[in-house]
Amino acid sequence: MSNSDDSQKRGTGPAIVLVEPQLGENIGMVARAMANFGLTDLRLVNPRDGWPNEKARAAASRADHVIDAVRLFETVEAAIADLNFVLATTARPRDSFKPVRGPEEASADLRARAAAEQGTGILFGRERWGLNNEEVGLADEIVTFPVDPSFASLNIAQAVLLMSYAWQVAGAAGNTAPRFSAPEAPPATKDDLFRLFHHLEASLDRAGYFFPEAKREVLTQNLRTMLTKANFSEPEIHTLRGVIKAFDYEARRLGDARQETSEDEGA
Template sequence: MTEQPVIILVDPQLGENIGMVARAMLNCGLTELRIVRPRDGWPSQAAIDASAGAVEVIDGVTLYETTLDAVADLNRVYATTGRPRGMVTRIVTPRHGAEEMRREIADGTKVGILFGGERSGLNNDDVALADAVIEVPLNPDFKSLNLAQAVLLVSYEWRMSQDATLGERLETNESEPASKAELDNFMTRLADGLDKGGFFKSPAMRPGVLRNIRNLFKRGQPTEQEIRTLHGIIVALQKAGKKN
């Protein structure tokens, strides 16, 4: 049982485009690529060069004479197309299709996704082999994707359908986030400097202003290194004040 969908290119023209498809696939963790009737032949040095090192995909390519041969061992097939076909068929978005594929593959189903050639895409006979059509909800007045873009969109949704990456993270460049004690120590030093400099116009305003300043630094999520830098700024300002 393959644990990922098979990408199938039907009548691709340029080796460069096949290479860029391989690159897009491997970015999303997909490795099985089947090709039906590549116009410029196979193997292709142009595909290797354009793959940017995705040799795992390129080396594993299998060739087929017909689309039917390429899907013969599969249980479930999706076809990608961006134009009406005059057929009664189920249409899904890449996101919905990816979630569906996850469930099917988990149940032992072998799944493949058909992509047509650069010039005209899949023909109706190819689309008729599919159980569902994947249609990307793009600008209705301009739906123009190149082959690698189409593969990347669908492959990305496949990857994201089981991705646990946090929506946001703080890159600290190997410096740990500052602890509450480190921030408090800095705030104490800052408050002392503000007191000596006559920053607070009245004792009543002091607690509220210091809370606002603390909240400002908390929102910034300072690292240990940044707190040390702030201490250094205070020292430099104190030195400058003495010189004046």
């Protein structure tokens, strides 16, 4: 459903990904907040009222370049597939072992990744109840805002404005990067990571790992959290998939050998 197959231009600001936004006015105010701080990559996952949306354009207050460049996606996975590193915003604690950052620390890290030409993005949830646990699970880290815990609610445009401002401030800080660093392998995209998820889970399914069935969701989420935290490079992902293929091949070979032995004994 994406209206563009172009990947994020490396070295630019993070993609802002709105998951199932409800009101066109909110999308427009998000676009305006992004434009205030030089961000342009706005991605929408299943906007409730469809797209294009004239109410969004009106609320954007002449941030037409952001509105015109909006890309649509059917799933969060598709919206972040070309990215290397993704933050999930949330106002409440999660049953997750992912690192949790404030906006300043998170934005400084995003700046460093942009300088390394990595594609980055920030997930923002629905106006009424935010992101679900599975969506948070697709991100590398969590970012939350130091608001009053007795009233932690932010609307989606406010949340985007805070992160956009933190991104801008992080760019104004002095350059404290080391004079040189060791070469790094290219980081894996989320699409690479999702393929690893599906490959590993299919292999474990055949091996009977997800037992009893009632524990499948918890086991799957635990695996995905561990794999996401590892921050694999592209070559590492390919190596792991090669390892899984080798195990699958050996399991099939042993299974065929046992079957032949059983048939010979029954003859």
